[in-house]
Amino acid sequence: MNLIGKQTPLDRLFAQFQQLLGKERVVRAPSDLLPYECDGLTSYKQKPGLVVLPRSTAEVSHILRLCYQEGVPFVPRGAGTGLSGGALPVEGCVLVVTSLMRQILSIDYENQRVVVQPGVVNNWVTQAVSGAGFYYAPDPSSQSVCTIGGNVAENSGGVHCLKYGVTTNHVLGMKWVLPDGAVVEVGGIIPEMPGYDLCGLLVGSEGTLGIATEITLRLLKSPEAVRVLLAAFHRVEAAGATVSDIIGAGIIPAGMEIMDRLSLEAVKQAGAGSCYPEGAGAILLIEVDGMTPEVEVYSEAVTQLCFKNGAKQVQVATTPEERLQLWKGRKAAFAAMGKLSPNYYVQDGVIPRTQLPYVLAEIERLGAEYGFKVANVFHAGDGNLHPLILYDQSIPGQLEQVEHLGGEILKLCVQVGGSISGEHGIGADKRCYMPTMFSAADLETMQWVRQVFDPRNLANPTKIFPTPRTCGESAKFVLSNPQGKENLAAEVW
Amino acid sequence: MNDLLTPIVGEANIQSREGKFWVTPPTQAQMAAVVKLCHDRAWKIAIVGQGSKLHWRNPLAGADLVLSTAKLDRLVDHSQGDLTITVEAGYRFAALQSFLTQYQQCLGIDPPYREQCSIGGVVATGESGSWRHRYNSVRDQILGIKFIRSDGEIVKAGGRVVKNVAGYDLMKLLTGSYGTLGLITEVTFRLYPLPTPRVFYLCQGSAEAMQKLRSLLLRSAITPLSLDLYSPYLLQQLGYQPQWGIGIELAGVAIEFASNLLRDIAQNCGVTPQVVEGDFNRSVAHLLETPGRCKVGVPSAQALEIFAPIADRYPLQIHLGSGLGVLKGDDTWDRQYWQQELAKGGGFLSTYNSPMLSPPLQDLMTKIKQQFDPLHLFNPAGC
Numbered sequence A: 001m002n003l004i005g006k007q008t009p010l011d012r013l014f015a016q017f018q019q020l021l022g023k024e025r026v027v028r029a030p031s032d033l034l035p036y037e038c039d040g041l042t043s044y045k046q047k048p049g050l051v052v053l054p055r056s057t058a059e060v061s062h063i064l065r066l067c068y069q070e071g072v073p074f075v076p077r078g079a080g081t082g083l084s085g086g087a088l089p090v091e092g093c094v095l096v097v098t099s100l101m102r103q104i105l106s107i108d109y110e111n112q113r114v115v116v117q118p119g120v121v122n123n124w125v126t127q128a129v130s131g132a133g134f135y136y137a138p139d140p141s142s143q144s145v146c147t148i149g150g151n152v153a154e155n156s157g158g159v160h161c162l163k164y165g166v167t168t169n170h171v172l173g174m175k176w177v178l179p180d181g182a183v184v185e186v187g188g189i190i191p192e193m194p195g196y197d198l199c200g201l202l203v204g205s206e207g208t209l210g211i212a213t214e215i216t217l218r219l220l221k222s223p224e225a226v227r228v229l230l231a232a233f234h235r236v237e238a239a240g241a242t243v244s245d246i247i248g249a250g251i252i253p254a255g256m257e258i259m260d261r262l263s264l265e266a267v268k269q270a271g272a273g274s275c276y277p278e279g280a281g282a283i284l285l286i287e288v289d290g291m292t293p294e295v296e297v298y299s300e301a302v303t304q305l306c307f308k309n310g311a312k313q314v315q316v317a318t319t320p321e322e323r324l325q326l327w328k329g330r331k332a333a334f335a336a337m338g339k340l341s342p343n344y345y346v347q348d349g350v351i352p353r354t355q356l357p358y359v360l361a362e363i364e365r366l367g368a369e370y371g372f373k374v375a376n377v378f379h380a381g382d383g384n385l386h387p388l389i390l391y392d393q394s395i396p397g398q399l400e401q402v403e404h405l406g407g408e409i410l411k412l413c414v415q416v417g418g419s420i421s422g423e424h425g426i427g428a429d430k431r432c433y434m435p436t437m438f439s440a441a442d443l444e445t446m447q448w449v450r451q452v453f454d455p456r457n458l459a460n461p462t463k464i465f466p467t468p469r470t471c472g473e474s475a476k477f478v479l480s481n482p483q484g485k486e487n488l489a490a491e492v493w
Numbered sequence B: 001m002n003d004l005l006t007p008i009v010g011e012a013n014i015q016s017r018e019g020k021f022w023v024t025p026p027t028q029a030q031m032a033a034v035v036k037l038c039h040d041r042a043w044k045i046a047i048v049g050q051g052s053k054l055h056w057r058n059p060l061a062g063a064d065l066v067l068s069t070a071k072l073d074r075l076v077d078h079s080q081g082d083l084t085i086t087v088e089a090g091y092r093f094a095a096l097q098s099f100l101t102q103y104q105q106c107l108g109i110d111p112p113y114r115e116q117c118s119i120g121g122v123v124a125t126g127e128s129g130s131w132r133h134r135y136n137s138v139r140d141q142i143l144g145i146k147f148i149r150s151d152g153e154i155v156k157a158g159g160r161v162v163k164n165v166a167g168y169d170l171m172k173l174l175t176g177s178y179g180t181l182g183l184i185t186e187v188t189f190r191l192y193p194l195p196t197p198r199v200f201y202l203c204q205g206s207a208e209a210m211q212k213l214r215s216l217l218l219r220s221a222i223t224p225l226s227l228d229l230y231s232p233y234l235l236q237q238l239g240y241q242p243q244w245g246i247g248i249e250l251a252g253v254a255i256e257f258a259s260n261l262l263r264d265i266a267q268n269c270g271v272t273p274q275v276v277e278g279d280f281n282r283s284v285a286h287l288l289e290t291p292g293r294c295k296v297g298v299p300s301a302q303a304l305e306i307f308a309p310i311a312d313r314y315p316l317q318i319h320l321g322s323g324l325g326v327l328k329g330d331d332t333w334d335r336q337y338w339q340q341e342l343a344k345g346g347g348f349l350s351t352y353n354s355p356m357l358s359p360p361l362q363d364l365m366t367k368i369k370q371q372f373d374p375l376h377l378f379n380p381a382g383c
């Protein structure tokens, strides 16, 4: 703290926040800031200037208004499980943590919706409504810790998003605090309210347009019947081809996930894959749900397609306990990588599903070329790949090489008509790859939105969009004017 | 004006209608060049697709010229195995659905005016229909979009894959924006397997019976394609008893199972489902066409109660999954009163040109319009 001489904006904010929230909900001591210096992407670290822990929309609004007055940037944070550095603090920022905003505010079964605070953990929602026969569909593998606010900001997906859609398809409305502290209500209790679809625009905005403080979610009724099939293959390409065949046959399962040999090895070592067959080159997990007869017909058809593509065996789980067992290894896969290697780097590219066999082979080739092992665990039904590059951060230069390899994989995804992120977001990690997908004019248009919501560039600045400082001279880009008068497009692409 | 337009699009693509030039550029680049010209000259543009909704309001008012997407009607890419399709905005909706039928695929949308409307029109108005129950709204189907900005620049957002979070979701912003933010030239949709076989049931009965049926159906194992509530007046117009009704379209391999379940549930409510031959949803859509067409939204569970006072006099359809629907008013009814009534319960009534918005949102939306179209060139009558 700056005791002698002039007070900094952060000093003033510290005092004001303490007055507003009490001492215990404002954090400034360096040692107390440590847990907040990174998110799930631990290779980037930066301590925030201050951490605040609001409890209500009014408090968030007050905090942002004060930041606005002082011209200090803020970064929203949920559980910090993000994998793109979205919640990574920027230097001298106020980190607004939602972990005390954890109430489920109301449940309306007749209209199938629930209102929650942003710090509510994803699977609390399903837990709260499952007794009445409902559930909340988007289920990221991190669902036992990640927050609904984080899900909204990243537009998160999960293993059941193939049939039911990602977060944006389940958010009806939000109370939203704009970067100047103003509170607006977008969307509503009914979808498609008149006017521009601001709710749809704000979902997936990665904390760069303000903070969600109340979220109205759609509930789905639990399906009558659910079955999980596990097919074991010699090669991951065969599992990929089966996915294409299933979709091509007009069957849309609730989810289809692939784990390759390396990831199977990891979950087995971590003790989470005991029910997975020994020695398989890949497994394909398929969840089929709906009315009993359709589940029967589709499971049979899916089984046939697995065998047609050379499956060695197909296991079926019908009871909730058996199903949970089959999913357990999949959900534990990222964490299990620790068994194989000191560090791992997750990529999150998307490709057209029909390109799976080609792209998987290419990833293997690229991994070999760079000298790294790459494990694949992914949402195969959506074509959303998660190559996990195994490395050792203590070896100088490895992280840089891994990031380079990750970049090559992303370029491959774009080349075959895909995307550089399916669900983890762009954040701090992938902004330099935005120009591989979007032109200068495309990015400038997105910045127009930013200009409207955050003309002073205070909300999670430096995320999503490429900047010269971070992406180097080679990335010619669109700059948003920090003074916020007009956007100046540096037409130097 | 003609002198400047002709070099860009050629004489054959310019017509004079009702005192205005109608320009129909055959390529996206030419379309962009015309928009650029309009930008430089500050000419106001009315955007039309196939012109299927021209009678909704007076969309040409205040425009210096009309730009039509009718010739931007190419199929850009159909990735059959990926269940995605990219088409230009002028592609006709009906033609696209019949093209996809050959592949046993479909768009998960059954919009009003579906015989005439263009894809761009469906997206710009965000109009879905009864199938919304299973597939969700138009915006939920869109994976990527290309549009021409008011300065004539062609830009895109999203992509061609079914999952994608790179950059802001401008698809959502443009869908339902009535052409006020940009001229949509190309759209990528997710596709679905064609729902077959299909059967349509109509259940009629008292308001109490329908309320119970609604609640039981929404909680049952049945996953219908559509689930709609109709006012007694609407059903009377179609030749049925003047009673409330619920229409249920079932599809897929479990159709018999679902039909049996439906019969059991209906019996429990004291009603008997009748099979309706032909396209009932389409008959309803036709009946609800303009004039007087209003879009409404109510909490689904309250729909019967809220509309009870006028259900004997006006055609009304509510999609029970979402609470969205269409009400066809006439000259004698008090629209403003109903606008306020519905807003009280968190719903709305909009007549396509007068959405009711609270001040902070109106302010934000005005700023967005200002940012995207500072000269107010696009659809001057639309906002």
Ligand SMILES: Cc1cc2nc3c(=O)[nH]c(=O)nc-3n(C[C@H](O)[C@H](O)[C@H](O)COP(=O)(O)OP(=O)(O)OC[C@H]3O[C@@H](n4cnc5c(N)ncnc54)[C@H](O)[C@@H]3O)c2cc1C
Binding pocket: A039, A040, A075, A076, A077, A078, A079, A080, A081, A082, A083, A085, A086, A087, A098, A118, A139, A140, A141, A142, A145, A146, A147, A148, A149, A150, A151, A152, A153, A154, A155, A156, A157, A158, A159, A206, A207, A208, A210, A211, A212, A213, A334, A335, A423, A424, A460
């Ligand atoms: C093991 C593991 C598995 C994972 N599996 C999946 C998966 O299957 N699918 C998937 O999509 N993701 C997955 N993730 C990524 C991550 O869990 C999701 O992105 C999640 O939504 C982040 O939530 P969070 O609460 O941790 O948010 P944080 O990491 O704290 O923040 C994420 C972003 O949201 C912003 N933010 C947070 N709260 C708000 C708010 N209230 N308003 C506005 N912005 C806000 C932050 O600024 C940041 O940009 C996984 C992560 C891990 C570690």
